[in-house]
Amino acid sequence: MGRLPSSAVQGSGLKKGPWTPEEDEKLMEYVGRHGHGSWRKLPQLAGLNRCGKSCRLRWMNYLRPDIRRGNFSEEEERLIVHHHSVIGNKWSQIAVHLPGRTDNEIKNFWNTQLKKKLLQKGIDPKTHKPIPTSHIDPSNLLLSLVAIARSLGGPSHNNSASSASNPLEIITTELAKIQMVQKLIQLIGTNTPVVDHGGYDALIRRPYSSLESQNMITTGANYPNMINIHLAENSWASSGSGTAQLPSLWPSCSKVSTESTPIISRLSAEPNASINVFEDLEKLMEDDTCASFLRDLLDE
DNA sequence: AAAGCTGACAACCGCGGAATG
DNA sequence: GCATTCCGCGGTTGTCAGCTT
Numbered sequence: 001m002g003r004l005p006s007s008a009v010q011g012s013g014l015k016k017g018p019w020t021p022e023e024d025e026k027l028m029e030y031v032g033r034h035g036h037g038s039w040r041k042l043p044q045l046a047g048l049n050r051c052g053k054s055c056r057l058r059w060m061n062y063l064r065p066d067i068r069r070g071n072f073s074e075e076e077e078r079l080i081v082h083h084h085s086v087i088g089n090k091w092s093q094i095a096v097h098l099p100g101r102t103d104n105e106i107k108n109f110w111n112t113q114l115k116k117k118l119l120q121k122g123i124d125p126k127t128h129k130p131i132p133t134s135h136i137d138p139s140n141l142l143l144s145l146v147a148i149a150r151s152l153g154g155p156s157h158n159n160s161a162s163s164a165s166n167p168l169e170i171i172t173t174e175l176a177k178i179q180m181v182q183k184l185i186q187l188i189g190t191n192t193p194v195v196d197h198g199g200y201d202a203l204i205r206r207p208y209s210s211l212e213s214q215n216m217i218t219t220g221a222n223y224p225n226m227i228n229i230h231l232a233e234n235s236w237a238s239s240g241s242g243t244a245q246l247p248s249l250w251p252s253c254s255k256v257s258t259e260s261t262p263i264i265s266r267l268s269a270e271p272n273a274s275i276n277v278f279e280d281l282e283k284l285m286e287d288d289t290c291a292s293f294l295r296d297l298l299d300e
Numbered sequence: 301a302a303a304g305c306t307g308a309c310a311a312c313c314g315c316g317g318a319a320t321g
Numbered sequence: 322g323c324a325t326t327c328c329g330c331g332g333t334t335g336t337c338a339g340c341t342t
Binding site for chain 1: 326327328329330331332335336
């Protein structure tokens with residue numbers, strides 16, 4: 001791991017690149033005895049041929065005794081997403097809320113995993129809101145669709161939703177999948193059919209209220225990221241008029257729309273329709289206009 | 301078995317702000 | 322009030338390990 005393979009010595013004569021066990025030992029012993037004091041003076045005092053900055057980084061991110069290593073728990077994930085939704089990329093501030101985790105570790109975890117998870121759920125990791133259809137990035141969409149296709153694979157349908165432990169997460173994931181498929185359809189299409197959005201509102205509200213009635217959630221604070229994202233922050237999910245102002249996610253391809261109308265009808269009528277929406281996707285595959293494109297994507 | 305690809309993460313870099321003279 | 326030094330932060334990069342082809 002790490003950077004330059006070398007014992008790379010540049011103009012300053014200071015060593016760069018990965019730390020050796022011997023260097024770690026020197027640093028740990030010095031800080032253990034004297035504390036770090038001035039980082040700038042530390043390397044000389046500790047007998048290290050490194051810059052103070054490098055020593056500080058090594059200590060803070062790796063050698064500190066209170067560092068907690070290993071995978072992030074679901075609770076930690078939730079905390080990160082929540083705090084990120086509030087304060088953005090302030091990793092050091094987020095790290096304050098996760099004892100034993102470093103800002104660098106959280107940042108890496110965010111960049112390599114959490115961002116992707118949110119994107120797969122159709123949530124913009126920057127704004128923590130559903131990605132507006134008008135801002136669809138085709139490359140992200142393709143990635144998401146590939147992920148969805150993979151999640152559908154296998155005889156047991158062992159997808160991310162069914163493996164989630166949090167019922168709210170299952171719902172959110174399923175809804176996001178629906179959104180993604182709809183976005184795809186929109187990308188393909190050219191016309192805009194008239195569609196009733198009320199059913200989507202019902203769909204998105206019903207699971208939460210049923211969860212609330214089961215005392216699985218009592219306030220948004222228990223699941224701040226999910227609740228805030230889907231109920232509090234979004235006008236389309238909590239429209240004052242009673243009809244959700246859903247972004248234009250519904251099919252716009254005229255050929256497809258005739259095929260996909262049943263999906264919409266079912267979403268409106270059946271609270272559990274989201275679970276079966278991919279059966280309808282299969283029907284879409286029968287449509288000549290879209291089939292080849294969809295197949296290309298899903299066969300990826 | 302080898303080559304290529306991807307994900308994870310340690311470490312570096314540059315900048316901004318606080319502290320100090 | 323200004324200049325300099327130092328620290329801490331966030332963004333980015335390079336390398337390795339594991340996976341896929």
